[in-house]
Amino acid sequence: MSYLGDFELAEESVAEAFAVAARRWPGEGVPTSPAAWLVTTARHRAIDRLRRDRVLAAKLRLLAATVTETTGPATTGSAEADMDETEIPDERLELIFTCCHPALAPEAQVALTLRAVAGLGTEEIANSFLVSAETMKRRLTRAKTKIRDAGIPFSVPSGDRLPDRLAVVLAVIYLIFNQGYSAPGRAGHLATEAIRLGRVLASLLPDQPEPLGLLALMLLHDARRLARLAGADGQDLVLLADQDRSRWDWRQIAEAREVLDRIVDSRGPYLIQAAIASLQAAEPVDWRQVAALYAELAELTGSPVVRLNGAVAIAEADGPAAALAIVDRLDLAGYLYWHSTRAELLRRLGRGDEALAAYRDALALATTEPERRFLRGRIAEG
Amino acid sequence: MQYALLIYTKPETYESLSPAEREALSLEYYALRDEPGMLGGAALQPVTTATTIRLADGKPLVTDGPFADTKEVFGGYYLYEADNLDQATEMAARIPTLRIGGTIEVRPIMGQAS
Numbered sequence: 001m002s003y004l005g006d007f008e009l010a011e012e013s014v015a016e017a018f019a020v021a022a023r024r025w026p027g028e029g030v031p032t033s034p035a036a037w038l039v040t041t042a043r044h045r046a047i048d049r050l051r052r053d054r055v056l057a058a059k060l061r062l063l064a065a066t067v068t069e070t071t072g073p074a075t076t077g078s079a080e081a082d083m084d085e086t087e088i089p090d091e092r093l094e095l096i097f098t099c100c101h102p103a104l105a106p107e108a109q110v111a112l113t114l115r116a117v118a119g120l121g122t123e124e125i126a127n128s129f130l131v132s133a134e135t136m137k138r139r140l141t142r143a144k145t146k147i148r149d150a151g152i153p154f155s156v157p158s159g160d161r162l163p164d165r166l167a168v169v170l171a172v173i174y175l176i177f178n179q180g181y182s183a184p185g186r187a188g189h190l191a192t193e194a195i196r197l198g199r200v201l202a203s204l205l206p207d208q209p210e211p212l213g214l215l216a217l218m219l220l221h222d223a224r225r226l227a228r229l230a231g232a233d234g235q236d237l238v239l240l241a242d243q244d245r246s247r248w249d250w251r252q253i254a255e256a257r258e259v260l261d262r263i264v265d266s267r268g269p270y271l272i273q274a275a276i277a278s279l280q281a282a283e284p285v286d287w288r289q290v291a292a293l294y295a296e297l298a299e300l301t302g303s304p305v306v307r308l309n310g311a312v313a314i315a316e317a318d319g320p321a322a323a324l325a326i327v328d329r330l331d332l333a334g335y336l337y338w339h340s341t342r343a344e345l346l347r348r349l350g351r352g353d354e355a356l357a358a359y360r361d362a363l364a365l366a367t368t369e370p371e372r373r374f375l376r377g378r379i380a381e382g
Numbered sequence: 383m384q385y386a387l388l389i390y391t392k393p394e395t396y397e398s399l400s401p402a403e404r405e406a407l408s409l410e411y412y413a414l415r416d417e418p419g420m421l422g423g424a425a426l427q428p429v430t431t432a433t434t435i436r437l438a439d440g441k442p443l444v445t446d447g448p449f450a451d452t453k454e455v456f457g458g459y460y461l462y463e464a465d466n467l468d469q470a471t472e473m474a475a476r477i478p479t480l481r482i483g484g485t486i487e488v489r490p491i492m493g494q495a496s
Contacts (some may be wrong), residue, residue: 150489152469155466
């Protein structure tokens, strides 16, 4: 894509190349290196179109320097058969950073990453995010148009620009993971896709610790997917402490811990979250250590949600009173888990009426069936 | 590719600066005009000097004031030639307006390679 800088042209040229292959290969036989043939043919198709467009003459100069001419259909097979896989540059990193460019809206970054990097179909992506296929198609088209018209470059950010841009990529991948994690029935495959993207990113940026941190974090969360939900319809929420640990994917947990061991000299947010998740998979849980890690994470991010999660750990280590004092100081009145956490702590302190009120506030904010069911259950217990 | 770097400022912030500070800001704006890639630009006089024209009953209607009564007002622009959006936003990030609470909009000019 770097030669073309235009998703639409690249996509259409590839589609035309596939069409040519479908016509010719059955009769002429498959070339020695089909992938290389397809790429070369797509480039030639694109070049033909670019030649007709004088405005893209500058790009054509770049193409002419890199593409070998063929003399016609008779020799196409042999000339391209000589081209081996290693000549095709790995532009996945450029693609990822382009899809996750900050000049694109977050939902466009997610959609484009799933479409262009993960290769998911438009309808599949639409279903995963509960929008119509038409809406998703428009979203993707707008994003590609913006890339072209605003001149978003197809490149990997260099030097001091990389950390901030990488943070956006990681956020997109984590968002995709959470979408799959929160709706396993409808979008469960997104968790697998996100993990795959995490692996690819870590392999393409071997010197960066945070992609490894994110990968470990996703592996740990995903390892518990079979134990999180129960009941005949799989819509009953099971809290961590009550989960059937034999249903956890221990191979995945081991892999996550191995990934974490690889990270040295780094204390980024994903790494810390992964370390917390790893500690929570142990039995018994070292809640004091968990609380300390949450404190470190809160320092890094300044996030009240992190402080809320840290308070839960403090409740386990030091009792509900200390935790409630922290929770009550947080400004999270619109956040479901703030209310549900308060409710839990009040319940443990024997303040039943206040707990009930907090559970009701939480229920009003719940968006998924497992959450609603769990909260209703707590309310019914009185 | 040519980009317009559109400058939006908060008038009260500018007014709260001392004459020396405003002078220093002006020098910065002018210095940016001389950067390679900068093709042009202009600073607009304060919004109090603005006049708006619309059509009413098919005839031009002239009124006092800017296009929209907003907290942030359009104060000027640069025309900048860049290889891509990242280069354009990097130049935009150097515009001093940002340091006094302003915003820059970066938009490509029509009629170019696409």
